[in-house]
Amino acid sequence: MAEQIQKKLQGELEKYQQLQKDLSRAVAARQKLEAQLTENNIVKEELELLDATNTIFKLMGPVLVKQEMEEAKGTVGKRLEYITGEIKRYEQQMQELERRSEQQRETLGRLQQELQRGQGKG
Amino acid sequence: MKLNQLEFVNRKKVESDYEALQERLRTLPNKLSYDIMVPFGPLAFMPGKLVHTNEVTVLLGDNWFSKCSAKQAVELIEHRKKHVRKVLDDLQKVMKNFESRAEFTDLQKMSDVSFGVFLVNCFSNCVLFFCYTGKYRTAHKPHSKPKLSNVFEVDFPANGSDTKSMGHFQSEEELWAHLEELERQEELLGELDRMPNTAETNGEDTSSSEEEKEDKRTDLNGMYRAEDCITQGNFHKEVTNSDLFGGQVNGSTYYHSDDEDDIDVGDNSVPTIFFSHTVEPKRVRINTGKNTTLKFSEKKEEANRKRKNSSGNGHATPELPNIKTPADIYRFFVDVVNGEYVPRKSILKSRSRENSVCSNTSDNSAAEFDDRQGVQRSISCDEATQSDNSESILEEEEEEEEEGQQQLPKKLLPSSGTTEAFSGTVIEKEPLSPSLIPHPVIAHPILPTILERKSEEVLSKASEETPKRISKFKAARMQQN
Numbered sequence: 001m002a003e004q005i006q007k008k009l010q011g012e013l014e015k016y017q018q019l020q021k022d023l024s025r026a027v028a029a030r031q032k033l034e035a036q037l038t039e040n041n042i043v044k045e046e047l048e049l050l051d052a053t054n055t056i057f058k059l060m061g062p063v064l065v066k067q068e069m070e071e072a073k074g075t076v077g078k079r080l081e082y083i084t085g086e087i088k089r090y091e092q093q094m095q096e097l098e099r100r101s102e103q104q105r106e107t108l109g110r111l112q113q114e115l116q117r118g119q120g121k122g
Numbered sequence: 123m124k125l126n127q128l129e130f131v132n133r134k135k136v137e138s139d140y141e142a143l144q145e146r147l148r149t150l151p152n153k154l155s156y157d158i159m160v161p162f163g164p165l166a167f168m169p170g171k172l173v174h175t176n177e178v179t180v181l182l183g184d185n186w187f188s189k190c191s192a193k194q195a196v197e198l199i200e201h202r203k204k205h206v207r208k209v210l211d212d213l214q215k216v217m218k219n220f221e222s223r224a225e226f227t228d229l230q231k232m233s234d235v236s237f238g239v240f241l242v243n244c245f246s247n248c249v250l251f252f253c254y255t256g257k258y259r260t261a262h263k264p265h266s267k268p269k270l271s272n273v274f275e276v277d278f279p280a281n282g283s284d285t286k287s288m289g290h291f292q293s294e295e296e297l298w299a300h301l302e303e304l305e306r307q308e309e310l311l312g313e314l315d316r317m318p319n320t321a322e323t324n325g326e327d328t329s330s331s332e333e334e335k336e337d338k339r340t341d342l343n344g345m346y347r348a349e350d351c352i353t354q355g356n357f358h359k360e361v362t363n364s365d366l367f368g369g370q371v372n373g374s375t376y377y378h379s380d381d382e383d384d385i386d387v388g389d390n391s392v393p394t395i396f397f398s399h400t401v402e403p404k405r406v407r408i409n410t411g412k413n414t415t416l417k418f419s420e421k422k423e424e425a426n427r428k429r430k431n432s433s434g435n436g437h438a439t440p441e442l443p444n445i446k447t448p449a450d451i452y453r454f455f456v457d458v459v460n461g462e463y464v465p466r467k468s469i470l471k472s473r474s475r476e477n478s479v480c481s482n483t484s485d486n487s488a489a490e491f492d493d494r495q496g497v498q499r500s501i502s503c504d505e506a507t508q509s510d511n512s513e514s515i516l517e518e519e520e521e522e523e524e525e526g527q528q529q530l531p532k533k534l535l536p537s538s539g540t541t542e543a544f545s546g547t548v549i550e551k552e553p554l555s556p557s558l559i560p561h562p563v564i565a566h567p568i569l570p571t572i573l574e575r576k577s578e579e580v581l582s583k584a585s586e587e588t589p590k591r592i593s594k595f596k597a598a599r600m601q602q603n
Contacts, residue, residue, distance in 0.1 A: 040183070043186050055189045058187070
């Protein structure tokens with residue numbers, strides 16, 4: 001009986017660890033997105049500062065591609081929106097993961113108690 | 123906080139880089155073209171010319187470039203610098219929050235702790251350190267905020283007398299000395315003053331800061347313990363005790379009560395040990411203190427014993443103050459125990475009773491023997507060597523005694539025999555205790571020897587008393603015989 005509980009405990013523990021890993025991954029991705037967000041904001045502001053006379057390039061791999069001002073502004077804006085959307089998605093994911101990890105923690109605790117009780121009896 | 127500091131440094135570096143770049147950009151269009159050495163691969167340079175000095179391709183971020191004039195580039199840089207500065211300011215605000223929180227919690231604790239002058243000094247040293255670092259940083263920053271340091275200074279005087287340490291950043295030694303004094307006072311008093319939270323709180327976030335206060339307190343306590351490890355062991359214990367004494371944290375008070383309880387138990391057990399002698403006639407030699415030896419009857423012994431115990435508990439007897447560590451208690455404990463066991467008849471026993479108080483072995487001993495066993499075990503290592511030495515003395519003394527009287531040899535011979543056997547077991551202590559219980563008389567010769575050593579160690583005066591006591595006991599024995 002105790003062994004069964006122990007096995008169950010092991011399984012739950014693994015699940016919990018997996019959840020934790022997912023959570024940390026989500027957190028890291030979100031941080032990266034946040035950095036990109038700030039950068040794109042700066043780019044947008046700087047584009048505002050520039051006028052139409054100077055050319056704008058976009059680096060695509062090894063190539064610097066000439067871009068129009070409006071195009072660039074549009075692209076940057078779209079990128080910004082995309083990033084914010086991604087961040088929101090990751091936020092939701094993180095919340096979900098947290099909830100699940102919390103549940104997992106509870107089950108772990110319960111199983112541990114059962115195990116101790118079983119061990120105590122035995 | 124460390125992270126913040128690191129970020130701060132990084133950002134500062136970035137800002138300085140930008141400023142250098144700005145300078146370069148400003149001077150660049152001064153000339154139409156520059157003669158430069160162009161890096162040609164990783165190992166070579168090539169002479170070349172820098173043309174179109176006014177055209178600059180600027181990275182806007184996220185793989186976006188823009189070709190612009192130098193002046194425009196300068197504007198871009200300015201804009202970026204603004205951004206960096208904003209981040210720096212945010213970091214600094216966070217830093218300030220941390221520091222102010224730490225300071226508030228420390229100050230709170232300072233105001234709360236009664237013995238906290240030294241604590242306060244220690245805390246304030248830490249906070250001062252923070253403050254000093256803050257000042258350092260603000261000085262470096264071009265847009266330094268003197269408000270930061272001002273805030274700290276304002277808070278320090280707010281707690282008034284507690285913060286003597288403003289100037290005592292390096293006077294830790296004074297603090298430790300003061301700490302020692304306070305703790306000695308504590309021990310003499312035998313009590314700990316626990317001041318309630320005074321009303322010196324700044325009134326800011328007291329509720330929220332209490333938790334932090336506790337955390338800080340434990341952290342600081344741990345820190346102090348770490349620092350105290352460098353000092354003596356006694357001091358270490360005292361520091362921890364003192365930390366716990368003034369604390370209002372439940373955990374700390376709990377600890378404190380435990381310490382007190384332990385000490386009290388030790389004190390109570392010492393006085394309440396009673397030892398009944400079957401052989402001894404009504405006259406008993408009792409060592410009430412280091413210097414005094416009195417005659418009591420067995421009945422009087424208990425009364426006196428109780429009296430002395432109560433008085434001993436009430437105020438510091440000459441014996442008790444020496445107890446600064448649990449080891450002292452145990453040592454003293456052993457002395458008492460040994461004294462109890464000492465048979466009154468032999469000189470050795472009398473000698474052993476230098477600092478011990480004679481008591482009845484009968485009733486209370488059973489429960490107390492367990493305590494003694496533990497005590498004796500703890501002291502066994504110390505006494506092992508001593509017992510060996512004392513054995514020889516014991517035998518010598520017994521021989522002297524044997525010459526004088528006839529009864530003594532009979533008793534001493536078995537005792538000596540037992541002492542020899544006993545000596546082997548003295549080291550282990552465990553066989554000692556069971557043998558003690560059934561044969562208090564037999565156990566006496568060894569115990570006195572142990573007592574002798576112990577008493578010599580603990581009390582210098584004891585040695586002076588021994589010759590007197592021996593003579594007195596001899597006289598007593600002579601009278602008895």
